[in-house]
Amino acid sequence: MNIDKYPYMDTTGMAATYPPPPPYMQPHETVVVTSVPTVVVRYNCTDTPTITVCPACRQNITTRIERSPGLMTWLLCGGLALVGCIAGCCLIPFCVGSCQDVDHYCPNCNHHIYKYKRM
Numbered sequence: 312m313n314i315d316k317y318p319y320m321d322t323t324g325m326a327a328t329y330p331p332p333p334p335y336m337q338p339h340e341t342v343v344v345t346s347v348p349t350v351v352v353r354y355n356c357t358d359t360p361t362i363t364v365c366p367a368c369r370q371n372i373t374t375r376i377e378r379s380p381g382l383m384t385w386l387l388c389g390g391l392a393l394v395g396c397i398a399g400c401c402l403i404p405f406c407v408g409s410c411q412d413v414d415h416y417c418p419n420c421n422h423h424i425y426k427y428k429r430m
């Protein structure tokens with residue numbers, strides 16, 4: 312009568328002999344397997360260098376940024392000119408980085424990844 316040494320077998324029957332598998336094991340492996348072929352390229356819309364994956368060379372890179380005048384720059388310039396800042400002050404938006412669009416480039420292959428537009 313060795314069965315008396317295993318009380319979980321003779322109290323509730325066969326159902327008790329199958330302990331539930333650890334619920335965290337299988338989802339963990341599934342996440343690892345599915346995340347490998349899926350290359351998540353997420354572009355954060357910021358005006359600062361961003362860590363991302365270059366779509367051209369598939370490298371993890373920190374983007375190199377270049378600022379250029381955009382629509383918001385010209386609107387601010389026009390707005391300043393309208394309020395009387397025509398003595399060079401209307402050119403201030405062209406000198407302020409936070410008023411300009413930002414181009415993000417890959418530092419490895421110089422691929423243009425995306426453009427951050429203020430407007």
Ligand SMILES: [Zn+2]
Pocket residue numbers: 365366367368369370417418419420421422
């Ligand atoms: Zn690249």
